[in-house]
Amino acid sequence: MAANYRYFTLEKEGELATVTLNRPDKLNAFTLQMLFEFKDIVDDLRIDLRTRFVIITGEGRAFCSGIDVMKEARDEWYADPRQPNERIFQENGQNIVRDWANLHQITIAAVNGACVGLGLGLVTLCDFRVVAEDAYFSIPETSIGIGYSVSCLYPLLASIGPAQARRMIMTGDRVTAHEAKTIGLAHSVVGSEDLMSASLELIRKLSTKGPTALRIVKRMINAATIAQTADLAAMEPELVQAFYNATGDIEEGLNAYREKREPRFHLETD
Template sequence: MEQEIYLERQGPIARIVLNRPAKRNAMTAAMWRAIPALCAEIAEDPEALVVVLTGAGGKAFSAGADIAEFPEVYETPESTRAYNEAVEAAQEAIVALDRPTIAAISGACVGGGCGLALASDFRFATEDARFAIPPATLGLAYSFNATRRLVGKVGPSRAKDMLFSGRLIAADEALRIGLVDRVVPAGALDQTVAAYAERLASVSQYTIRTMMRMVDAITLGADEPTPELAEAWAASFTGTDFAEGYRAFMEKRAPVFRWR
């Protein structure tokens, strides 16, 4: 039996693959619970510099939580709490990764699948991708953290539209409202994502990880840097990456950064 979710490496790029194409990569409870461990494995690998989250089969990123499991996972208050905590932990594990994450989206990106995409730093989608957050059609509520990320991407009015109506949003509208960062032809998604991931892997990882922390702090409402962020900013000017970067510029060559 094939794994429903797995991790693979392609050079400096780690790929988390949702692998239930016959079910449009709908997320089982076991898949939600597997994601934190996969993220921990990535976090412990110094050679994995960029993370791509994708759905197998090319027809769907993820149709969301597997509703066939709902009678079981929502059977009791205890099972409900455990399942919701597993979903939240999976999304927060993606957010907590200290390296860039790219959701490569084709086809359906719905409900909890959209939550996984929102947890990523970037969302690249195909022209045939479709997005929806349909809890209102089921009598449910979206989680606070996923809702906060949605509002941060599309603004409060558009977030309310998506959450209240549960309507499908086409890729061109998703791009226009800021839900996704780039839309490409279906056959170009893998190449586009790989090229961008390789570019991110080639630049200073010190810069990326410091700026990731800084942007996240600003997004969460910080008005000034923490002492740790201030120290990281100051340390960049005495670091080996900066020395290599400006020497490479002066020597008219590509810099070779050595993250460890």
């Protein structure tokens, strides 16, 4: 069974659902419409008691290149003119990624190609990460003056620890598939042609385990990981918006990115 979305495909067969980001011409970069489509998919899966496993992957040569920051995509963010652009994405995105993390199904990220920013957040919120050997990961947000969302930060910290998280977030360095396995970001690395078959083999292994036990273990691990960040996550949209309003860094960073120049960020001594 397949559901119709503009920027995703959702296919269900037996106990497996496969979610595919389907905006390959833009390397599956998220727009606000994509975010709301993803919410619909997550809501569907939350009440689907038949599906036990979910694979998420990307169409084309990228898993997800993050949030689409080009002007045409950002114009779409003005769904509610009473709220600033970034706050709309933060508030909605935070709730959606939380619900994705808390799905009762076991989630497997089959990572093909580039996995950047929000894409990396989605991957670290999955229970398992199977990665193609030509894939890479990066968090380029600070290059355009944006912080990394708390909703995506806590699973990153749980996966790779503070030292590696600082390196990825503060430098924006790319992490290769094999390095990702070394630091705990990937569970396995396979040839790109074997990505889906390796994911299905993992599901076959998991399907022999007690379904109730798997759900309980997932909830316990999530509870232990998420508990310390809940208050900060609730405060994040307001704090971040106040910072951006005060400095103007986000607009400068985005304009510099579009104009292909170095950004001129605000300094506290200015």
